[in-house]
Amino acid sequence: MSDLFAPGTVPARHWTREADGRIRCDVCPRHCRLRDGQRGLCFVRARRGDQMVLTTFGRSSGYCVDPIEKKPLDHFLPGTPVLSFGTAGCNLACRFCQNWDISRSRDVDTLADEAPPERIAAAAVALGCRSVAFTYNDPVIFLEYAVETARACRARGIRSVAVTAGYACPEAGAELFAEMDAVNVDLKAFDPDFYARVCGGSLAPVLETLEHVHRDTDAWLEVTTLLIPGLNDGDEEIERAARWFADRLGPDVPWHFTAFHPDHRMLDRPRTPPATLARARRIALDHGLHHVYTGNVRDPEGDSTRCHGCGAIVIGRDRYEITSWGLDARGTCARCGVRCAGVFEPQPGSWGSRRMPVRLSGLEL
Ligand code: SF4
Structure with a gap:
């Protein structure tokens, strides 16, 4: 069975065929240039025959x-x-x-x-x-x-x-x-x-x-x-x-x-x-x-979100725990009404x- 059909291997996008017969991967600025059977530096993208493949799909x-x-x-x-x-x-x-x-x-x-x-x-x-x-x-x-x-x-x-x-x-x-x-x-x-x-x-x-x-x-x-x-x-x-x-x-x-x-x-x-x-x-x-x-x-001050309008703590945190919530349902500061940038819901x-x-x-x- 061709390696192309090995589990997890699918055709890849973003590549160019070069004049010298190599294929250039255009996914990242490394632009690996590959001959048949070679893998890129990332190890998971490779050349199989006349095309690039991703070998870790799924x-x-x-x-x-x-x-x-x-x-x-x-x-x-x-x-x-x-x-x-x-x-x-x-x-x-x-x-x-x-x-x-x-x-x-x-x-x-x-x-x-x-x-x-x-x-x-x-x-x-x-x-x-x-x-x-x-x-x-x-x-x-x-x-x-x-x-x-x-x-x-x-x-x-x-x-x-x-x-x-x-x-x-x-x-x-x-x-x-x-x-x-x-x-x-x-x-x-x-x-x-x-x-x-x-x-x-x-x-x-x-x-x-x-x-x-x-x-x-x-x-x-x-x-x-x-x-x-x-x-x-x-x-x-x-x-x-x-x-x-x-x-x-x-x-x-x-x-x-x-x-x-x-x-x-x-x-x-x-x-x-x-x-x-x-x-x-x-x-x-x-x-x-x-x-x-x-x-x-551990730095509760450096973990917490302050309103840039009034300086109040709008999301208090201690590492990954939320310890206080001061945004209203529209994501604005409950104290001064300035909107906090982000994607928020009424409650955390x-x-x-x-x-x-x-x-x-x-x-x-
Ligand atoms: S094969 Fe991998 S490392 Fe090489 S250019 Fe493509 S994504 Fe970048």
């Missing part, structure tokens, strides 16, 4: 019901549970990867849980989730699977969330993000040299993705930056990023600064001190951004901080 490395705040998304259906899943592989090679067992996996045995799009949507409904998140690894590299799953979810009233590094070519990114209801983009640094040395990528396509999602789609956007001591946490770099952020994305897009812990091929750096997160948050607020958060540390969900791993194959749907 295959997952695991599922978990999480609080939506864990993605992190603080202005999108707060307090609700999200069915999170990922596949394998990645199109970046970050030395500090915090999910490296999945992202660097070359072992298809990690893709043990089979789930076609319809089954994921049905599972989300059965588990009481409001959304499905493509996370753990980057949906850019499995976009055909993510797009079809998002459509199946929409048909059942389930929203879709992409957690991504945003390292995509414009056409492929446009196809993926058009199907999403919310997107969290990981802005790893504001330094092209960092992207080249530490991630094996480049900054400019990520900034283009950020602007595209904000300007051209209906998806709710939030941004995350993992601060690594001595690498991307300097005042000058954060100030440059904050100026770009305020200018291109405006004041209402939330920005999360999260703490690094030593992992993968970066074991020589210490954990990020809470004071570094607080300093970065202060710089971003001073540049006019309305909603700047800290993550991976009550999922709390629970994390519930699930096996879809074990569910009766």
Whole structure:
């Protein structure tokens, strides 16, 4: 049997035939050029005969019901549970990867849980989730699977969330993000040299993705930056990023600064001190951004949402728990009436901080 018909293998989109006989993948800026039988750097897209294929359609490395705040998304259906899943592989090679067992996996045995799009949507409904998140690894590299799953979810009233590094070519990114209801983009640094040395990528396509999602789609956007001591946490770099952020994305897009812990091929750096997160948050607020958060540390002030009109806490949080709610049914501050940007319902969900791993194959749907 041809490999093209192996389980999980489907024809892929976004590629070009080159004059020398190779096929160029146009999903991400790496533009892998492949001969028959070769895989791209992401490992999950490959050339089979005269076409590109995705080899992980309907295959997952695991599922978990999480609080939506864990993605992190603080202005999108707060307090609700999200069915999170990922596949394998990645199109970046970050030395500090915090999910490296999945992202660097070359072992298809990690893709043990089979789930076609319809089954994921049905599972989300059965588990009481409001959304499905493509996370753990980057949906850019499995976009055909993510797009079809998002459509199946929409048909059942389930929203879709992409957690991504945003390292995509414009056409492929446009196809993926058009199907999403919310997107969290990981802005790893504001330094092209960092992207080249530490991630094996480049900054400019990520900034283009950020602007595209904000300007051209209906998806709710939030941004995350993992601060690594001595690498991307300097005042000058954060100030440059904050100026770009305020200018291109405006004041209402939330920005999360999260703490690094030593992992993968970066074991020589210490954990990020809470004071570094607080300093970065202060710089971003001073540049006019309305909603700047800290993550991976206990910091009720940095977790909570304040009204930018009157300063009142409109969503109090302690890590992933919602501790107070001060928005009215239209998402405006109950005290001063200024609207808080985001996707809100009259009341928050009550999922709390629970994390519930699930096996879809074990569910009766
Ligand atoms: S998506 Fe994968 S195969 Fe395509 S260019 Fe990027 S790394 Fe290469």
